[in-house]
Amino acid sequence: xxxxxxxxxxxxxxxxxxxxxxxxxxxxxxxxxxxxxxxxxxxxxxxxxxxxxxxxxxxxxxxxxxxxxxxxxxxxxxxxxxxxxxxxxxxxxxxxxxxxxxxxxxxxxxxxxxxxxxxxxxxxxxxxxxxxxxxxxxxxxxxxxxxxxxxxxxxxxxxxxxxxxxxxxxxxxxxxxxxxxxxxxxxxxxxxxxxxxxxxxxxxxxxxxxxxxxxxxxxxxxxxxxxxxxxxxxxxxxxxxxxxxxxxxxxxxxxxxxxxxxxxxxxxxx
Amino acid sequence: xxxxxxxxxxxxxxxxxxxxxxxxxxxxxxxxxxxxxxxxxxxxxxxxxxxxxxxxxxxxxxxxxxxxxxxxxxxxxxxxxxxxxxxxxxxxxxxxxxxxxxxxxxxxxxxxxxxxxxxxxxxxxxxxxxxxxxxxxxxxxxxxxxxxxxxxxxxxxxxxxxxxxxxxxxxxxxxxxxxxxxxxxxxxxxxxxxxxxxxxxxxxxxxxxxxxxxxxxxxxxxxxxxxxxxxxxxxxxxxxxxxxxxxxxxxxxxxxxxxxx
Numbered sequence: 451x452x453x454x455x456x457x458x459x460x461x462x463x464x465x466x467x468x469x470x471x472x473x474x475x476x477x478x479x480x481x482x483x484x485x486x487x488x489x490x491x492x493x494x495x496x497x498x499x500x501x502x503x504x505x506x507x508x509x510x511x512x513x514x515x516x517x518x519x520x521x522x523x524x525x526x527x528x529x530x531x532x533x534x535x536x537x538x539x540x541x542x543x544x545x546x547x548x549x550x551x552x553x554x555x556x557x558x559x560x561x562x563x564x565x566x567x568x569x570x571x572x573x574x575x576x577x578x579x580x581x582x583x584x585x586x587x588x589x590x591x592x593x594x595x596x597x598x599x600x601x602x603x604x605x606x607x608x609x610x611x612x613x614x615x616x617x618x619x620x621x622x623x624x625x626x627x628x629x630x631x632x633x634x635x636x637x638x639x640x641x642x643x644x645x646x647x648x649x650x651x652x653x654x655x656x657x658x659x660x661x662x663x664x665x666x667x668x669x670x671x672x673x674x675x676x677x678x679x680x681x682x683x684x685x686x687x688x689x690x691x692x693x694x695x696x697x698x699x700x701x702x703x704x705x706x707x708x709x710x711x712x713x714x715x716x717x718x719x720x
Numbered sequence: 721x722x723x724x725x726x727x728x729x730x731x732x733x734x735x736x737x738x739x740x741x742x743x744x745x746x747x748x749x750x751x752x753x754x755x756x757x758x759x760x761x762x763x764x765x766x767x768x769x770x771x772x773x774x775x776x777x778x779x780x781x782x783x784x785x786x787x788x789x790x791x792x793x794x795x796x797x798x799x800x801x802x803x804x805x806x807x808x809x810x811x812x813x814x815x816x817x818x819x820x821x822x823x824x825x826x827x828x829x830x831x832x833x834x835x836x837x838x839x840x841x842x843x844x845x846x847x848x849x850x851x852x853x854x855x856x857x858x859x860x861x862x863x864x865x866x867x868x869x870x871x872x873x874x875x876x877x878x879x880x881x882x883x884x885x886x887x888x889x890x891x892x893x894x895x896x897x898x899x900x901x902x903x904x905x906x907x908x909x910x911x912x913x914x915x916x917x918x919x920x921x922x923x924x925x926x927x928x929x930x931x932x933x934x935x936x937x938x939x940x941x942x943x944x945x946x947x948x949x950x951x952x953x954x955x956x957x958x959x960x961x962x963x964x965x966x967x968x969x970x971x972x973x974x975x976x977x978x979x980x981x
Binding site: 455459462463465466469470473474475476477479480491492532533535536537538539540541542543544547551554555556557558560561562563564565566568569570571572573576588591592595599624625628649652653655656669670673674677678681682686689690693694697698700701702704705708709 | 723724725726727728729730731732733735736737739740741742743744746747750794797798801802804806807808811812813815816817819820821822823824825826827828830831832833834835837838857860861914915917918920921924925935938939942947950951954957958961964965
């Protein structure tokens with residue numbers, strides 16, 4: 451029995467790490483070849499940081515990176531405000547209104563991105579609106595706002611309804627009670643909604659492609675335009691390394707955050 | 721007027737109605753009108769009378785089914801091992817499996833293509849294989865996520881009880897573990913199936929436009945400024961989404977799904 455256990459453990463480990471390696475292989479290959487200045491992936495022409503300086507000298511790519519971050523942050527902020535207020539408002543609405551709004555909220559979650567993009571494009575064209583940062587922003591908020599709502603809602607359910615009433619009884623205005631009592635209690639839901647919004651927006655291609663103004667490029671649209679006909683441009687290999695490092699730091703931070711949360715919960719129970 | 725908390729939902733509701741509900745109604749309108757704006761079933765006829773259209777839909781369904789199955793077959797054991805304390809105790813390993821989703825997907829997809837071409841699996845001549853690989857690469861994390869959260873919740877004593885009562889490994893798998901994790905399996909399947917059908921960037925890049933999925937097809941007609949026909953196909957897409965939502969609703973009751981934080 452013991453021996454069998456060890457064997458199955460070894461198999462599980464081998465399987466897990468093989469899958470992990472396979473999943474990361476394309477990205478790791480790009481990172482490996484970001485330290486050599488060949489045009490085509492797979493050729494090694496001596497170690498160099500050349501691609502990294504190429505990356506920072508490539509103005510249109512730098513602009514695309516800036517645009518990607520800009521739309522991600524602006525849309526995440528708008529979504530977080532809209533979605534959080536929406537979740538609070540709906541939570542204290544009557545049952546019938548609540549139900550219909552919740553159904554509406556499900557639509558952007560399950561809907562195909564291309565359908566959302568296409569439907570918004572039709573509306574904007576019908577209204578004769580030319581594509582701009584605003585149309586793009588609307589698209590990204592449509593993509594992300596429901597996820598903020600869905601992350602905030604469970605925190606409201608856990609909330610003790612008496613605290614708000616207590617704040618009112620103690621002389622607080624409803625707005626004050628909202629800011630000082632409800633918002634802090636649901637802050638973890640708001641933060642995770644914000645983070646999910648950012649990640650969805652950073653990764654988006656379809657909605658951006660349909661709703662951006664033609665000269666506005668994000669990382670996704672900039673690279674897609676090139677790679678449909680050519681191999682990945684060498685500077686993008688350097689960019690991938692940088693993204694990888696940032697994401698890795700993010701993973702470590704999230705793990706630490708989750709661990710501290712778990713410890714706090716365990717501590718509370720004991 | 722006195723402030724009431726429910727008023728806070730007003731901007732949210734206006735936004736949803738204006739930019740989610742009304743646009744979908746526009747799709748319905750264009751799907752069932754002709755170019756002159758009159759009510760007609762022209763698009764319905766056009767879609768079902770041309771074999772190419774049906775073929776694209778069927779091929780997309782086949783890709784979506786295979787992608788879902790392969791992702792589940794790979795993702796299920798991964799999620800099981802990750803969630804099982806006997807094999808894995810570090811939460812960071814789970815995060816690493818989810819991490820690819822945070823790297824820009826156009827970069828990941830084109831990296832997969834360039835890697836495959838480099839090692840001799842040509843995207844030009846083996847388009848269907850490379851497209852499949854690209855789809856699995858992209859959707860595997862989305863399968864692991866809900867499966868892992870479901871697996872964490874299951875009571876492992878029930879598996880031991882199954883062994884103690886004389887069941888062998890495969891009986892325990894099919895009669896105990898899979899039924900217990902069914903909600904996770906279904907939400908994983910819905911996270912792969914519909915998005916595959918409507919995806920188009922992955923197949924465009926990984927097949928050099930040889931494999932045309934339904935999403936690409938909608939994109940193609942829309943870019944030719946044929947809104948009516950494009951809208952009708954978007955309408956078909958919406959119907960398929962509705963069906964899949966109803967199926968998953970039915971079996972998903974009580975399952976909360978996964979989140980990153």
